[in-house]
Amino acid sequence: MGGPLSGIRVVEVAGLGPAPFGAMVLADLGADVVSVDRADRAVGADLDTASGNVYGRGRRSVALDLKHAQAPEVIGRLVDHADVFIEGFRPGVAERLGIGPDALCGRNPRLVYARMTGWGQDGPLANKAGHDINYVALAGPLAHIGRVGQPPTPPLNLLGDFGGGGLLLALGVCAALVERAASGHGQVVDAAMVDGVALLSAAMAPAYTMGFFSDDRGTNLLDSGAPYYDCYETADGAWLSIGALEPQFYAELLRGLALDQDEAWPEGVRPDRDDQASWPALRARFTEVIAGADRATWIERFADLDACVAPVHSFSTAPDDPHLVARATWVERDGVVQPAPAPRFDRTPAVLDRPPPPAGHHSVEVLAESGFDDAEIATLRADGAVV
Numbered sequence: 001m002g003g004p005l006s007g008i009r010v011v012e013v014a015g016l017g018p019a020p021f022g023a024m025v026l027a028d029l030g031a032d033v034v035s036v037d038r039a040d041r042a043v044g045a046d047l048d049t050a051s052g053n054v055y056g057r058g059r060r061s062v063a064l065d066l067k068h069a070q071a072p073e074v075i076g077r078l079v080d081h082a083d084v085f086i087e088g089f090r091p092g093v094a095e096r097l098g099i100g101p102d103a104l105c106g107r108n109p110r111l112v113y114a115r116m117t118g119w120g121q122d123g124p125l126a127n128k129a130g131h132d133i134n135y136v137a138l139a140g141p142l143a144h145i146g147r148v149g150q151p152p153t154p155p156l157n158l159l160g161d162f163g164g165g166g167l168l169l170a171l172g173v174c175a176a177l178v179e180r181a182a183s184g185h186g187q188v189v190d191a192a193m194v195d196g197v198a199l200l201s202a203a204m205a206p207a208y209t210m211g212f213f214s215d216d217r218g219t220n221l222l223d224s225g226a227p228y229y230d231c232y233e234t235a236d237g238a239w240l241s242i243g244a245l246e247p248q249f250y251a252e253l254l255r256g257l258a259l260d261q262d263e264a265w266p267e268g269v270r271p272d273r274d275d276q277a278s279w280p281a282l283r284a285r286f287t288e289v290i291a292g293a294d295r296a297t298w299i300e301r302f303a304d305l306d307a308c309v310a311p312v313h314s315f316s317t318a319p320d321d322p323h324l325v326a327r328a329t330w331v332e333r334d335g336v337v338q339p340a341p342a343p344r345f346d347r348t349p350a351v352l353d354r355p356p357p358p359a360g361h362h363s364v365e366v367l368a369e370s371g372f373d374d375a376e377i378a379t380l381r382a383d384g385a386v387v
Contacts, residue, residue, distance in 0.1 A: 008177065010173075019086055028057075059354060
C-alpha cells in the first residue's frame with residue numbers, strides 16, 4: 001500500500017459518521033485499517049451493496065458479535081500488534097464491553113487509543129445523545145450561519161461530523177503516532193465534535209467578541225451580508241459565487257460585470273462598497289446584471305480576470321469541472337464517483353487500494369494474520385462470535 005502511513009495498522013469498531021470518516025482518512029494515507037463490524041451486518045452482505053459506502057473504503061472487515069463472551073479476547077488479539085484503535089461509543093460503553101483503554105493499552109502499551117464522541121468523555125452532556133446540528137449549535141457557529149431575518153441554517157453535517165469530528169480524530173491519531181516515535185508509548189486521544197467545532201471557529205469567534213462583526217446573522221462580511229461575498233442566480237437558473245473581498249479583486253469584479261464606470265449605475269455614481277448603507281444598492285445591481293446572462297457566459301467572461309468568481313456546483317456537476325478534472329479531485333472507483341484522497345504527497349502518494357468491503361468479508365483472513373489457528377477460527381464461527 002502507498003501513502004505516508006504505510007505500515008501503520010488501525011483497528012476500528014465500525015460506527016456511523018465521524019469515526020469511520022477519520023478511519024477512511026487514515027486508510028487513504030496508507031494505513032492498514034481493519035474494521036470490526038457488527039455480526040448482524042454480515043448477513044446477506046455483498047460487494048454490490050457495500051460499494052456505495054465511500055467512507056468505508058480502504059479497509060478489511062471482520063464481523064464480530066461485540067456482546068459475545070469471546071469478543072474482548074478477539075479484539076485484544078487484533079490490537080496486540082496494532083498501532084491504533086478507534087471507537088465511537090458513548091463514554092463508558094467500551095469499558096463495559098471489555099475493550100476500554102485500560103484493557104487494550106494494558107496488552108499493548110504502544111497503542112494509540114482514539115475515542116470519537118459528540119460531547120467528549122466528560123462534562124454535563126457527556127452521556128447525552130446528540131447530532132451534528134447540536135454540536136455546531138452549542139459550540140457557537142450555527143447562530144451565525146444563515147441569511148438576515150432567517151433562522152440559523154445547518155451547513156449539512158460538514159462542521160461537526162466531518163471537519164470537527166473525523167478530521168480532528170485523524171489529526172489526533174497522527175500527532176499521537178509522532179509522539180510515540182519519541183516516547184515509545186501510546187496514549188488516549190479524546191476527540192469530541194463539540195471541541196472540534198469550537199476549534200474551527202478560532203478565527204471567527206474572537207472577531208465577534210471584539211466587535212468586528214455583528215451578532216445579527218447575515219449582515220456581516222462573510223455571512224452573506226456583503227454583496228461582494230455572496231451567490232447570485234444566472235439567467236439559466238444556475239448560481240455564481242463571488243468572493244471579491246480585497247479591493248483589487250473587487251475592481252476586477254466590476255470590470256467583468258461592466259460596472260466599473262459611473263454611468264453603468266442608475267444614479268450615475270458608483271456606490272462606495274465600504275459604506276454598508278450602499279450594500280442594498282450594490283446587491284440589487286449585481287443581481288440584475290448577473291441575471292442577464294447564463295452561467296457559462298459569466299465563467300467565460302471572468303476566465304482571465306482575478307475577481308474570485310466561481311460556479312456553484314452540486315455534487316452531480318462538480319466532478320465535471322475542468323479544474324477538478326485536471327487535478328483528479330473526484331475519481332471513479334468501482335462505478336462510484338468519490339473524492340480522491342487528500343492532501344497529496346510527492347514521495348508517498350496515497351492510493352485507493354481497497355473498495356468498501358461487505359461486513360465480515362475478511363474475517364478469516366484477518367483472524368489468521370492475528371495468530372488465530374484454524375481450530376480457533378472454526379470455534380468462533382460455530383459459536384456465532386465471528387461471522
